[in-house]
Amino acid sequence: MTDHARAVGGPLFTGFFRLLALIFGISLLMLAWRFASGIGATSGLSDGYPWGIWIAFDVVTGTALACGGYAVALLCYVFNKGKYHPLVRPAILTSALGYSLAGFAISVDVGRYWGLWKIPVKVNHWNLNSALLEVALCVMAYIVVLWIELSPAFMEKWKEGPDGVLKSLSEIGHPLLNKVLIWIIALGLLLPTMHQSSLGSVMLLAHQKLHALWYSPFLPLMFLVSCLGMGYAVVVFESTLSSRAFGTARETGMLASLSGAMVPILAIFICIRFADVIFRGQLSTALSFGRYSLLFWCEILLFLVPMIMLASKARRASVTVQFNASLLMIGAGILYRFDTYLVAFSPGPGWTYFPSLPEVMITLGILSLEIMLYVFIVKRYPILSGGPTAVSE
Amino acid sequence: MSMDRRDMLKGLATGGALAALAPGVAQARERKELPDGALGMLYDATLCIGCKTCVTACHEANELGPATQDSFGQGLYDAPDRLSSDTKNIIQLFQEDDEQSFVKRQCMHCIDPGCVSACMIGALQKREGGIVTYEIDKCVGCRYCQIACPFNIPKFEWETPTPKIVKCELCNHLIAQGQIPACCDVCPRGAVIFGKTAELLVEAKRRLEESPDKYVPKVYGEHDGGGTQVLYLAGVDFGKLGLPALGEQSSPALSETVQHGIYQGFVAPVVLYAALGAVLWRNRKNLSDEEDTP
Ligand code: SF4
Ligand code: SF4
Ligand code: SF4
Numbered sequence: 001m002t003d004h005a006r007a008v009g010g011p012l013f014t015g016f017f018r019l020l021a022l023i024f025g026i027s028l029l030m031l032a033w034r035f036a037s038g039i040g041a042t043s044g045l046s047d048g049y050p051w052g053i054w055i056a057f058d059v060v061t062g063t064a065l066a067c068g069g070y071a072v073a074l075l076c077y078v079f080n081k082g083k084y085h086p087l088v089r090p091a092i093l094t095s096a097l098g099y100s101l102a103g104f105a106i107s108v109d110v111g112r113y114w115g116l117w118k119i120p121v122k123v124n125h126w127n128l129n130s131a132l133l134e135v136a137l138c139v140m141a142y143i144v145v146l147w148i149e150l151s152p153a154f155m156e157k158w159k160e161g162p163d164g165v166l167k168s169l170s171e172i173g174h175p176l177l178n179k180v181l182i183w184i185i186a187l188g189l190l191l192p193t194m195h196q197s198s199l200g201s202v203m204l205l206a207h208q209k210l211h212a213l214w215y216s217p218f219l220p221l222m223f224l225v226s227c228l229g230m231g232y233a234v235v236v237f238e239s240t241l242s243s244r245a246f247g248t249a250r251e252t253g254m255l256a257s258l259s260g261a262m263v264p265i266l267a268i269f270i271c272i273r274f275a276d277v278i279f280r281g282q283l284s285t286a287l288s289f290g291r292y293s294l295l296f297w298c299e300i301l302l303f304l305v306p307m308i309m310l311a312s313k314a315r316r317a318s319v320t321v322q323f324n325a326s327l328l329m330i331g332a333g334i335l336y337r338f339d340t341y342l343v344a345f346s347p348g349p350g351w352t353y354f355p356s357l358p359e360v361m362i363t364l365g366i367l368s369l370e371i372m373l374y375v376f377i378v379k380r381y382p383i384l385s386g387g388p389t390a391v392s393e
Numbered sequence: 394m395s396m397d398r399r400d401m402l403k404g405l406a407t408g409g410a411l412a413a414l415a416p417g418v419a420q421a422r423e424r425k426e427l428p429d430g431a432l433g434m435l436y437d438a439t440l441c442i443g444c445k446t447c448v449t450a451c452h453e454a455n456e457l458g459p460a461t462q463d464s465f466g467q468g469l470y471d472a473p474d475r476l477s478s479d480t481k482n483i484i485q486l487f488q489e490d491d492e493q494s495f496v497k498r499q500c501m502h503c504i505d506p507g508c509v510s511a512c513m514i515g516a517l518q519k520r521e522g523g524i525v526t527y528e529i530d531k532c533v534g535c536r537y538c539q540i541a542c543p544f545n546i547p548k549f550e551w552e553t554p555t556p557k558i559v560k561c562e563l564c565n566h567l568i569a570q571g572q573i574p575a576c577c578d579v580c581p582r583g584a585v586i587f588g589k590t591a592e593l594l595v596e597a598k599r600r601l602e603e604s605p606d607k608y609v610p611k612v613y614g615e616h617d618g619g620g621t622q623v624l625y626l627a628g629v630d631f632g633k634l635g636l637p638a639l640g641e642q643s644s645p646a647l648s649e650t651v652q653h654g655i656y657q658g659f660v661a662p663v664v665l666y667a668a669l670g671a672v673l674w675r676n677r678k679n680l681s682d683e684e685d686t687p
Contacts, residue, residue: 186673
């Protein structure tokens with residue numbers, strides 16, 4: 001494991017990249033429409049369902065999927081597993097992109113986006129009771145932290161590049177950054193701990209509107225635990241795909257032990273989930289086999305199956321098992337968040353929500369932009385390590 | 394190469410501040426009381442004849458313009474059927490078998506409002522007289538207030554690129570001029586009256602005592618959802634009128650308990666940050682890119 005991270009190189013405008021660009025282009029038109037005509041015309045949102053997929057997917061799920069950087073940093077720096085170091089950079093990149101684009105999605109979703117700057121600035125107006133304030137501030141700060149954490153990848157390249165502002169900036173910046181790195185990384189661990197749990201707290205205020213199987217005082221803890229599982233799963237998922245796409249060597253052994261880290265997390269989540277349902281006297285609801293109880297069991301299965309798949313050391317050495325388990329884990333986290341924010345949320349009779357086409361297109365566009373940026377950055381900057389430079393796409 | 398479980402647990406203990414996530418540990422936030430001089434309304438559904446004068450008067454007083462109703466085509470003016478960004482006050486009819494009742498809906502001016510607890514930047518606040526008011530300049534349009542209001546009161550202007558939140562503010566602009574809310578001013582039956590909430594509650598209880606056969610034996614809002622400054626009397630079950638069974642605890646009472654339990658006045662994050670810094674320092678060999686562990 002002596003390989004250093006390097007740019008994988010290769011042509012940028014592959015067929016896949018063009019497809020993504022097309023989707024992004026369409027979403028730009030939809031965005032123009034949304035900003036010209038308002039949210040009502042372009043979305044399925046209503047006074048009963050004021051939050052839809054822009055919040056439930058792009059922000060709540062998107063940031064959790066972007067917890068790879070958090071989850072791997074935790075393992076590498078806090079649990080002292082230096083061997084995971086090669087996974088840190090790609091994970092931080094995915095996180096930086098995921099969070100930045102979640103931030104972008106927020107400015108699409110809020111009605112009065114031109115006032116957003118006031119949130120970090122107008123300290124005297126802060127309502128410290130609001131979990132959403134906590135989320136907003138931490139997410140903003142974390143986006144900055146993530147790009148700082150990632151900046152060595154850019155500075156390494158610029159240092160080698162032609163003389164100029166970027167070069168001299170990097171020559172001064174890099175050593176400076178190394179001095180304060182500990183505190184930046186510590187922030188990068190603290191902020192997600194705070195806001196991922198707060199994303200759970202947000203729905204505490206929706207008490208009466210949230211189905212009893214999801215409303216729980218332990219929402220913050222369950223959101224925190226599940227985001228770690230999602231973070232590891234995304235790292236496994238992403239490493240597998242990038243090794244395919246860019247022909248870099250896959251760190252299968254390392255990913256096996258990383259997958260192993262998911263097992264206790266999944267177990268903890270399932271235990272809390274059940275303990276909570278039993279403790280609140282909702283077990284009979286869970287066993288009633290209505291629509292909601294079915295959803296509840298789907299979630300449990302999605303958490304349980306990858307745990308069983310990964311429990312044996314022999315089995316998790318297999319690339320297929322790792323990949324499939326990570327997919328299930330990602331699905332579990334997505335479903336849990338969608339249920340809490342949308343499906344199990346009911347404002348009362350007479351209201352329905354289904355995302356509109358522009359809403360879906362904007363979400364897909366944001367996702368495409370994220371993948372395009374990822375591909376661009378790993379091809380041009382030293383992010384991935386291991387293996388030879390890609391020969392083709 | 395398997396994960397060392399002991400290391401894992403040790404690390405978890407380091408993040409000990411996480412334990413504060415258990416809400417049981419935290420002290421429950423104290424219950425909010427009716428503020429001094431709290432103003433409100435008493436709506437008596439048994440007196441209301443559904444004339445909707447109050448709806449029109451509300452539109453005029455708040456310069457909301459008449460609401461047209463699409464289902465009747467053009468022409469039929471000012472016949473909204475629900476609250477919306479151009480209707481802050483509505484009369485609805487409940488009818489089932491031989492039971493029938495009107496119900497008036499508007500902001501309840503909760504004693505411990507979900508919307509106020511939700512709003513990150515204080516655009517919604519309880520001000521003079523406990524009236525929950527809105528400041529457009531602060532609002533970012535996040536709509537968390539809509540999620541948090543148990544009565545589904547705040548409405549959003551969906552059809553404009555420059556939207557705002559709209560909700561009843563108890564005609565506080567009229568109160569400031571020594572007048573009373575428009576709906577209470579025009580009601581020909583005295584079905585909705587304005588006053589100090591404490592006094593309205595006495596009046597409501599007097600009515601309950603005087604004609605117990607007429608009413609469901611309860612003043613809705615006395616305790617519901619932590620109590621509201623707008624009170625209701627009715628002859629049919631409140632649930633049927635769309636007033637939800639909320640229990641006596643407000644939702645902020647719990648969410649703020651959890652939130653404060655986790656943050657403990659921001660001590661917990663600071664402690665956690667210091668702890669993380671210390672652990673990272675101990676493991677600092679992992680920080681460098683150059684030096685990979687074998
Ligand atoms: S009824 Fe809704 S909008 Fe009115 S004060 Fe209560 S929570 Fe706020
Ligand atoms: S929409 Fe406006 S008033 Fe409502 S919670 Fe958000 S910032 Fe506050
Ligand atoms: S004006 Fe009075 S009687 Fe007429 S609908 Fe309104 S509350 Fe009822």
